[in-house]
Amino acid sequence: xxxxxxxxxxxxxxxxxxxxxxxxxxxxxxxxxxxxxxxxxxxxxxxxxxxxxxxxxxxxxxxxxxxxxxxxxxxxxxxxxxxxxxxxxxxxxxxx
Numbered sequence: 001x002x003x004x005x006x007x008x009x010x011x012x013x014x015x016x017x018x019x020x021x022x023x024x025x026x027x028x029x030x031x032x033x034x035x036x037x038x039x040x041x042x043x044x045x046x047x048x049x050x051x052x053x054x055x056x057x058x059x060x061x062x063x064x065x066x067x068x069x070x071x072x073x074x075x076x077x078x079x080x081x082x083x084x085x086x087x088x089x090x091x092x093x094x095x096x
Contacts, residue, residue: 015092020066021085027061028081041081050075066092 021041028045029036031054039048045055055075062070062084068091071077078084 015089017085017089020089020092021081023065024081024084024088027058031058039081041085043081044079045075045081046079062088068092 022036025036025039025041028048028050029039032039032049050058056072059070059072059074062068062074066088068088070088070091074087075084078087
């Protein structure tokens with residue numbers, strides 16, 4: 001995959017659920033060394049191969065990309081791209 005961590009920069013303009021889902025799908029695909037089209041948004045991340053190291057790395061990427069603080073258990077508490085999208089979008093839409 002040609003996408004690397006260096007391309008992940010803090011973005012405050014990403015606001016729609018679709019943009020969040022697309023970004024998450026691309027990150028998960030990168031970690032699993034597959035194409036984004038190979039990632040079903042309703043698939044359990046653990047079942048498609050996301051391990052604890054990548055799950056924790058994803059937390060850091062989410063914090064950096066969206067400017068929010070997330071729990072280290074984010075990928076286990078919200079175990080699909082769809083669930084992550086809903087959670088992250090809710091946090092960036094209402095950061096209280």
